Each structure stands twice: as C-alpha cells, then as structure tokens.
Amino acid sequence: MSEQNFDIVVLGGGSAGYAAAIRAVELGLTAAVIEKDKLGGTCLHRGCIPTKALLHAAEVAEVSKDAAKYGIKAAFDGIDMSGVAAYREGIVSSKWKGLQGLLKARGIPVIEGEGRLVAANAVQVGDDRYVGKNIVLATGSYSKSLPGLDIGGRVITSEHALELDFVPKKVAVLGGGVIGVEFASVWRSFGAEVTIIEALPHLVPNEDESVSKQLERAFRKRGIEYSLGVRFQSVTQNDQGVVVTLENGQTYEAELLLVAVGRGPVTENLGYEEVGVTLDRGFVPTNERLETNVPGIYAVGDIVPGLQLAHRSYQQGIFVAEEIAGLSPIIVEDVNIPKITYCEPEIASVGYTEAKAAEKFGADQVSAFDYNLAGNGKSSILGTTGSVKVVRVNDGPIVGVHIIAGRAGELIAEAQLAVNWEAYPEDIAPFIHAHPTQGEAFGEAVLKLAGKPLHAI
Numbered sequence: 001m002s003e004q005n006f007d008i009v010v011l012g013g014g015s016a017g018y019a020a021a022i023r024a025v026e027l028g029l030t031a032a033v034i035e036k037d038k039l040g041g042t043c044l045h046r047g048c049i050p051t052k053a054l055l056h057a058a059e060v061a062e063v064s065k066d067a068a069k070y071g072i073k074a075a076f077d078g079i080d081m082s083g084v085a086a087y088r089e090g091i092v093s094s095k096w097k098g099l100q101g102l103l104k105a106r107g108i109p110v111i112e113g114e115g116r117l118v119a120a121n122a123v124q125v126g127d128d129r130y131v132g133k134n135i136v137l138a139t140g141s142y143s144k145s146l147p148g149l150d151i152g153g154r155v156i157t158s159e160h161a162l163e164l165d166f167v168p169k170k171v172a173v174l175g176g177g178v179i180g181v182e183f184a185s186v187w188r189s190f191g192a193e194v195t196i197i198e199a200l201p202h203l204v205p206n207e208d209e210s211v212s213k214q215l216e217r218a219f220r221k222r223g224i225e226y227s228l229g230v231r232f233q234s235v236t237q238n239d240q241g242v243v244v245t246l247e248n249g250q251t252y253e254a255e256l257l258l259v260a261v262g263r264g265p266v267t268e269n270l271g272y273e274e275v276g277v278t279l280d281r282g283f284v285p286t287n288e289r290l291e292t293n294v295p296g297i298y299a300v301g302d303i304v305p306g307l308q309l310a311h312r313s314y315q316q317g318i319f320v321a322e323e324i325a326g327l328s329p330i331i332v333e334d335v336n337i338p339k340i341t342y343c344e345p346e347i348a349s350v351g352y353t354e355a356k357a358a359e360k361f362g363a364d365q366v367s368a369f370d371y372n373l374a375g376n377g378k379s380s381i382l383g384t385t386g387s388v389k390v391v392r393v394n395d396g397p398i399v400g401v402h403i404i405a406g407r408a409g410e411l412i413a414e415a416q417l418a419v420n421w422e423a424y425p426e427d428i429a430p431f432i433h434a435h436p437t438q439g440e441a442f443g444e445a446v447l448k449l450a451g452k453p454l455h456a457i
C-alpha cells in the first residue's frame, strides 16, 4: 500500500473536478485527480460535446434540405450515421487529448481507478491511499429513470441514444426538458417521427412561459408531436418496438423510448456517509462556500443540488480551489447562470423569468419587453425567427433575459454580463451593437426599456 500527499485530492475528473485541480495548481497548491473512466467526464464524452456535434449535424441536414431557398443547388440524400459518428467522435477525441495535455502540462497526476472516501482527508484507490489537506468530491451524475421503468432493450437513456448507429423511424421521448427536446430535435432533422411526453403543462418548463410556447409552436411546425400535462404510466416492449401508455389511457407506439427525466447524483457506496458527509436524496448539500458538513471536504458539480450544467461545474471547481487557497471568491447564484437548450430553435436564458421576477419584486415593480426577431435583419438573413425578452425592475436593473432563435446560445454572453453586473437598461442603451447582427435584438429591447425605442414599437 502506498500513500501520497496533496493539498487537494479531487474525486472525479469531470468538468467540476478537473477545473478544481487546474485552478489549485495555478494558485501554487498541489492537486491530484482520481478518475475511474475518462478525464472530462459526462460533458466531454456523453453530454455537451457529443450531443452538440449531433445537433450541428442535424443543422447541416436542415440547411441542405433548405438549400434551394438560398438559391443553392444541393440535394439532401439522407443521413449516414457512421459518418455522423466519425465526426462526433473526432471532436470528442481531439478535445479529450487537449484536456489530458492541459493537466499534464501543469503536472497534475490523474490517477486511474475507482476511488472511495475512507477518511475525512483520504481517498483510496485499490491499495493506494491519496491524502489531501482538503478533499473535493466531484463524482457527477447518471441518467435517472422513473420508479418501475427499467432501462434496457428499446427503453434507452441519452448515453445509448448518442451511440445509436441508425435513425429510428418513430421514437417516443419521455421528458420535455433540455435533454429530451435536444434529442427530439436531432431525430426530427434526421427524418424520424418524434413524440415528446411531458408531465408538466409545457416543454422546457423551467423557461419563461413565452419561450416554452414559442418552442411548442416551432416544434409543431417541424412535425414534432408532444403530449403535455399527462403523466407516463407504463411501457411494454417487443421485437418491433414499444407501446407507451399514459395515465389518461392514451398510447403511443414507437421503435424506441428515450427516458430523459433528469439526472441523479453519483454518491452511493463511495464512503461519503461512512465518513460523515450528509446526503440529501443522494445529493451533497454544502454551505455557500461549497464545503460539506465535514470541514475540509468540499463538493462541486452535478452532485451539488441545483442546476446541472458544465459551466456551473467549472465555476464551482474554480471557486473551491480559490476558497481553499484563501481568496474568498464571489458567489454566483444559480439564477444568474446562463442556460442554453440547443434544439432548433435554440433557447438561451439567464436570470428570472417574467413570472418569477413578478413574484420576487412585485408584479407592479417589473417591466418586460419581448423584441420580435422579425425586425432583426441578420435573423431574416439566417432564416430564423423568435424573440429576445428582457425583464427589468422598474427604475432598476435587468433581472432576466430569455431568447429563442437559431443560434440563441451565442447571444446570451452579453445578457449574462448585464444580469450579473446588475446593469440598468439605461446603462447599456448608449452603447452600440454592430449591424447586422442578432445581438442588435438585445440592444433594441434594452433601448425600448430605457424609453428610446428604435425599431421596436
């Protein structure tokens, strides 16, 4: 049995874990990462990157189907899933190589193997013990299912969906949240018939209702079916496919059922509770400095209750390293973290929805303006519609921005700065947005809220 000592031992080498190690070493601390699978975790290998490659392939399919609209002669002749897989895997492996290089260049050891917390300051891998002045738990998340709904055969999760080497003819998607609508969007572009089943009254139910409604209209136009506000009851499967039954007795036949009902924390049987770390429904609660109830043990990423996003994970990793180094980093609340749903059309948002802002600040204290992209030149050129909604406190800051449009994700960077810096529309109004850009739409909404509309009425 060997023992090695570090300032920080990180259990889990996903977005949260490796970010903590990199920042720690930048600050002059020593750190090691323990990873049982592949450095980069869910985001790089099974999440953000491969799914966005699929979504881009889907966009290329849509553009090629639509080429005549732009006067371009091109014929769409179907999807070659092995080509799509090669493109997707190429991106993932180049990013993976780059990431390994980043850690190597900083001298951060990546210990391969399954780690277990064995003391408040130690993680064991096989016979070897890694002792840290501080421990950072970063073991991530897995695809959840519903009670009684077993994954297997034709009932699949996003991990299986990514690896499919064929386009299903007909697919049912259980869950109209981010992962569900992204796969629905890809499969529809690839030619599948898709039905989404969502128990809540809207698709992407955490978004501003106006955005959810626009997505529902856009999906309907694209031929994506959905059933809202009715719960799933059961599924049966046979050689041909699945039959999904809802609580209202409605049934759907499909070749596959994708279960996209959220992600649970990976915290079982890792020694957390034995060492005294309190769990709450499997998640690891922390104080606002991301320290667990056991002093010196921190938790970051998807195991911490709240938004499960890669950029939140990076931020938490960096935060914890700086906290341990005594820098007192600033806290970013979940509400101020930008979120993107990469379906077509894309959705991007930050801050409070109009309804939540009204609840928090009072309905008569809040104003919103929803700028229709029909008035935005660049959006017309790109052939996209949608809107940019800005929510402000009257005589106060911008507290929410909600965008739906092709490439909406690229527009959220400015909005998240405005929200996090608590900018007033009047602060931003004098500044200039380049023309023609989709970014002008945010400028137009801000001008309107500042009382000097240009192209908005």
Ligand SMILES: Cc1cc2nc3c(=O)[nH]c(=O)nc-3n(C[C@H](O)[C@H](O)[C@H](O)COP(=O)(O)OP(=O)(O)OC[C@H]3O[C@@H](n4cnc5c(N)ncnc54)[C@H](O)[C@@H]3O)c2cc1C
Residues within 6 Å of the ligand: 011, 012, 013, 014, 015, 016, 017, 034, 035, 036, 037, 038, 039, 040, 041, 042, 043, 044, 046, 047, 048, 049, 051, 052, 113, 114, 115, 116, 138, 139, 140, 141, 158, 179, 266, 270, 300, 301, 302, 303, 308, 309, 310, 311, 312, 313, 342
């Ligand atoms: C289909 C899909 C699409 C997504 N798309 C996006 C997106 O577009 N944008 C976005 O921001 N987020 C996206 N996410 C979410 C994002 O992937 C996660 O929020 C992020 O990966 C969480 O990082 P993490 O470090 O907490 O966990 P993970 O990335 O899950 O990393 C945890 C790591 O810990 C390792 N581990 C676990 N237990 C042990 C152990 N005992 N010993 C050693 N190692 C262990 C695991 O192997 C894993 O590598 C997506 C997720 C999915 C599933």
